[in-house]
Amino acid sequence: EVHLVESGGGLVKPGESLRLSCAASKLTFSSCSMNWLRQAPGQGLEWISSISSASSYLYYSDSVRGRFTISRDNTRNSLYLHMNSLRAEDTATYLCAAGCGGDWRILDFWGQGTLVAVSS
Amino acid sequence: ETPMTQSPATLSVSPGERATLSCRASQSVISNVAWYQQKPGQAPRLLIYGTSTRATDIPARFSGSGSGTEFTLTISSLQSGDFAVYYCQEYNKWPPVFGQGTKVEIK
Numbered sequence: 122e123v124h125l126v127e128s129g130g131g132l133v134k135p136g137e138s139l140r141l142s143c144a145a146s147k148l149t150f151s152s153c154s155m156n157w158l159r160q161a162p163g164q165g166l167e168w169i170s171s172i173s174s175a176s177s178y179l180y181y182s183d184s185v186r187g188r189f190t191i192s193r194d195n196t197r198n199s200l201y202l203h204m205n206s207l208r209a210e211d212t213a214t215y216l217c218a219a220g221c222g223g224d225w226r227i228l229d230f231w232g233q234g235t236l237v238a239v240s241s
Numbered sequence: 242e243t244p245m246t247q248s249p250a251t252l253s254v255s256p257g258e259r260a261t262l263s264c265r266a267s268q269s270v271i272s273n274v275a276w277y278q279q280k281p282g283q284a285p286r287l288l289i290y291g292t293s294t295r296a297t298d299i300p301a302r303f304s305g306s307g308s309g310t311e312f313t314l315t316i317s318s319l320q321s322g323d324f325a326v327y328y329c330q331e332y333n334k335w336p337p338v339f340g341q342g343t344k345v346e347i348k
Contacts, residue, residue, distance in 0.1 A: 165339050165342055166285075166328060166330075167339075168336040168339075182336060224290075226273075227332065229287055231284040231287075232284050233283060234284075
């Protein structure tokens with residue numbers, strides 16, 4: 122069974138930084154596009170960043186562009202999200218998801234998420 | 242982005258009954274719609290993609306239909322493990338967007 126496990130969340134103050142990780146197992150990680158989404162309390166899902174299988178394509182939503190950086194290490198089956206200049210509105214559960222089929226916009230596998238809380 | 246509107250927000254259904262969930266796009270998304278199930282504390286799970294194709298290991302009681310702007314997820318006979326939040330997603334444009342979810346609860 123495929124597992125995606127996020128880590129690195131926590132409580133930080135506005136302006137601070139965090140690095141999230143997503144560890145994949147039983148997945149042909151290097152063949153999948155990987156994505157970060159987030160879900161603010163009581164809200165729906167927001168797609169915030171994507172990285173193609175060989176890291177040649179990167180995407181950021183307007184809400185995080187310039188502050189967040191996505192990366193991956195295919196040798197470690199791991200995905201990362203470096204988050205700088207955090208704001209209160211970044212408070213959410215952050216989920217990683219893999220698109221491994223013919224259309225990588227379809228999210229075949231998901232993690233449970235890690236909670237990021239930004240508050241002074 | 243094409244907003245996706247899901248209805249109802251909450252659906253109360255008895256086990257064994259049929260549940261019909263709706264998703265409406267503000268403009269045509271052709272057939273590029275997927276549905277996901279999320280149970281509390283669990284990872285979301287892909288149910289349906291391409292409007293009507295079941296993902297691997299998804300039971301036949303889950304079916305999707307629709308086209309253009311109107312889409313439906315039907316659960317033919319609800320089982321105890323089906324009580325969850327369901328999200329539709331359109332991926333006709335970039336970035337894909339999700340509806341706000343429909344919570345299916347026990348009546």
